[in-house]
Amino acid sequence: MIKKPFLIFFFYFLVTVSGKKDDTCDEKPCDKGWKLFERPSGGWCIKIFYEDFIKKPSADLKCTSQNATLTSLQDQVESLYIAYTVSKKIAPGSGSIWIGASRTKACLNSTKTVACNWSNSFEWTDQSATGIEGLLWDRSGPDNAGRNQDCVVLQAASSGYVGTMQTGTLDDVGCYTDLDRTKTHPRKPVAYACGKKAKF
Numbered sequence: 477m478i479k480k481p482f483l484i485f486f487f488y489f490l491v492t493v494s495g496k497k498d499d500t501c502d503e504k505p506c507d508k509g510w511k512l513f514e515r516p517s518g519g520w521c522i523k524i525f526y527e528d529f530i531k532k533p534s535a536d537l538k539c540t541s542q543n544a545t546l547t548s549l550q551d552q553v554e555s556l557y558i559a560y561t562v563s564k565k566i567a568p569g570s571g572s573i574w575i576g577a578s579r580t581k582a583c584l585n586s587t588k589t590v591a592c593n594w595s596n597s598f599e600w601t602d603q604s605a606t607g608i609e610g611l612l613w614d615r616s617g618p619d620n621a622g623r624n625q626d627c628v629v630l631q632a633a634s635s636g637y638v639g640t641m642q643t644g645t646l647d648d649v650g651c652y653t654d655l656d657r658t659k660t661h662p663r664k665p666v667a668y669a670c671g672k673k674a675k676f
């Protein structure tokens with residue numbers, strides 16, 4: 477006897493869901509070309525754009541022109557999606573992808589220490605991701621080498637490694653980057669990932 481109310485509830489659920497679908501016609505939570513991720517803060521759409529040697533401030537502006545911002549990373553599902561999509565596209569090459577994180581005020585002038593460690597040296601700038609699951613650093617980082625590494629890139633390489641750095645890991649770098657001194661640098665910027673709130 478206990479099953480009947482559940483069935484009725486389920487029936488109304490189906491009607492409600494299909495009704496909603498009819499109202500919105502073919503509208504999707506993300507624009508065409510953007511990929512939907514579910515976050516604790518709600519739906520989030522991510523799109524990767526390719527541009528060799530781009531610097532962080534230009535990537536910021538280009539995301540703004542997409543009504544988006546450089547994306548944070550909620551977790552490893554998101555970072556691996558971005559890293560592997562780019563790795564496949566640029567194969568057999570390698571490079572760096574700009575994402576939306578910046579060094580915290582408290583750690584601006586600090587190398588990696590007990591107080592300024594992997595979990596709190598950077599913060600997400602898009603106000604969307606929560607927590608630190610998206611922070612998978614290369615084993616050296618965030619070391620703030622030269623004390624001017626206030627931005628973050630995600631590594632991409634179809635071979636799985638760029639030098640000793642593994643595809644899908646993060647590294648702290650200068651926002652104007654020291655990675656593009658030569659046009660053949662294996663970690664030169666190749667892409668940036670923008671994110672924006674899903675429509676529903």
Ligand SMILES: *[C@@H]1O[C@H](CO)[C@@H](O)[C@H](O)[C@H]1NC(C)=O
Binds near residue numbers: 541542543
């Ligand atoms: C950005 O938003 C504005 C205002 O809603 C709209 O006119 C424009 O088409 C949007 N641009 C993109 C690339 O989505």
Ligand SMILES: *[C@@H]1O[C@H](CO)[C@@H](O)[C@H](O)[C@H]1NC(C)=O
Binds near residue numbers: 585623
């Ligand atoms: C950063 O730290 C170095 C070494 O401790 C110090 O010489 C420098 O003045 C500091 N810079 C700022 C802006 O605090």
Ligand SMILES: *[C@@H]1O[C@H](CO)[C@@H](O)[C@H](O)[C@H]1NC(C)=O
Binds near residue numbers: 592596
């Ligand atoms: C990182 O530093 C913060 C602030 O000092 C501290 O609360 C936290 O436990 C540290 N985390 C690790 C993993 O060392």
